[in-house]
Amino acid sequence: MSADPAEPAEPAQPLPPLPTGADLPPLEELLEHATVVAQPMRTRFRGTTVREALLLRGPHGWAEFSPFPEYGAQESSRWLAAAIEAGWQGWPEPVRTHVPVNATVPALPAEQIAPLLERFGPVPAVKVKVAEQPAPGTAPDPRVHGVEADLARVAEVHRLLPDAAVRIDANAGWDHATALEALRRLAVVVPLEYAEQPVPGIQGLARLREALAAEHIPTPIAADESVRKETDPLAVAQAGAADLIVVKVQPLGGVRRALAIVQATGLDAVVSSALDTSVGIAGGVALAAALPRLPHACGLGTVALFTQDVVDPPWIPDDGRLAATSRPVPDGEAMARLRAPEEAQRRWRERLAGAYQVLAAGE
Ligand SMILES: [Mg+2]
Numbered sequence: 254m255s256a257d258p259a260e261p262a263e264p265a266q267p268l269p270p271l272p273t274g275a276d277l278p279p280l281e282e283l284l285e286h287a288t289v290v291a292q293p294m295r296t297r298f299r300g301t302t303v304r305e306a307l308l309l310r311g312p313h314g315w316a317e318f319s320p321f322p323e324y325g326a327q328e329s330s331r332w333l334a335a336a337i338e339a340g341w342q343g344w345p346e347p348v349r350t351h352v353p354v355n356a357t358v359p360a361l362p363a364e365q366i367a368p369l370l371e372r373f374g375p376v377p378a379v380k381v382k383v384a385e386q387p388a389p390g391t392a393p394d395p396r397v398h399g400v401e402a403d404l405a406r407v408a409e410v411h412r413l414l415p416d417a418a419v420r421i422d423a424n425a426g427w428d429h430a431t432a433l434e435a436l437r438r439l440a441v442v443v444p445l446e447y448a449e450q451p452v453p454g455i456q457g458l459a460r461l462r463e464a465l466a467a468e469h470i471p472t473p474i475a476a477d478e479s480v481r482k483e484t485d486p487l488a489v490a491q492a493g494a495a496d497l498i499v500v501k502v503q504p505l506g507g508v509r510r511a512l513a514i515v516q517a518t519g520l521d522a523v524v525s526s527a528l529d530t531s532v533g534i535a536g537g538v539a540l541a542a543a544l545p546r547l548p549h550a551c552g553l554g555t556v557a558l559f560t561q562d563v564v565d566p567p568w569i570p571d572d573g574r575l576a577a578t579s580r581p582v583p584d585g586e587a588m589a590r591l592r593a594p595e596e597a598q599r600r601w602r603e604r605l606a607g608a609y610q611v612l613a614a615g616e
Pocket of ligand 1: 424499
């Protein structure tokens with residue numbers, strides 16, 4: 254399928270249906286083993302240092318429901334559909350036994366990168382966070398913020414792991430001019446595997462991609478923040494906004510729906526986590542293992558960003574990859590230790606019930 258904006262993508266096959274009616278387990282059954290865990294993080298992400306997740310247990314295994322705090326019932330219903338698939342339906346057959354996984358380097362001063370990369374062990378690819386903004390009310394730190402710091406971070410990663418592919422993730426933090434300048438200079442440091450969401454918006458990506466082509470800068474563009482709901486991937490492809498898309502199982506409503514969505518775009522996909530616990534990571538691994546093409550390592554090594562995880566040992570890549578042949582089972586002691594306070598248990602049960610109502614209504 255062409256990504257030429259003048260040539261509309263072919264109509265997508267109907268997506269696998271969301272669970273509703275008889276396919277929807279009773280709410281009481283979903284809630285029977287529901288436990289909210291709060292996993293502490295090593296570094297601040299999305300403005301928090303604790304990641305809460307509601308874990309469920311179905312006949313096929315454990316499942317995770319962890320829509321981000323600001324998401325309402327409609328959006329969260331897709332995350333619940335993914336959890337129901339994981340626990341009550343099971344995943345499609347894999348076409349590979351292992352999936353390659355990248356390491357992630359947050360916006361740190363360059364000299365702090367070596368010990369962090371050691372925790373990941375050997376990896377085929379490293380994602381480097383760039384375009385970090387100072388916390389509100391604080392002054393920028395030149396070792397962390399700004400294009401010079403970004404260049405230094407990328408150069409340090411390439412120095413430490415010269416054979417690893419290096420990709421950057423700006424989380425939509427650059428404007429067009431800054432992105433163009435940064436990518437121009439980064440391309441001299443190392444040929445980037447791709448640049449993930451350098452600027453906001455589908456149109457912004459399309460414009461930047463055109464500008465890079467005009468300057469013969471060969472850095473591929475990946476859309477991440479522009480892919481949040483299930484209609485977004487096709488819109489990205491139709492606008493010619495990206496060379497590849499970053500997909501997460503929970504927001505796309507499960508492994509089968511994500512597979513169908515990726516195939517409809519005709520673009521390659523990088524499977525990423527939504528900062529899931531090891532339980533949710535397994536869903537990402539199932540998707541990556543089922544994709545017909547998987548040319549890039551996946552962003553599924555994020556359990557390393559937690560100081561503790563419900564699964565012991567946590568699902569951290571071994572030799573740069575995760576196995577798709579087994580599913581993680583939470584450890585009883587770790588579940589008890591990481592159990593969130595009663596307020597959070599109540600709040601998440603309400604969120605699940607709200608998402609459930611959306612599915613039950615067939616929306
Ligand atoms: Mg990203």
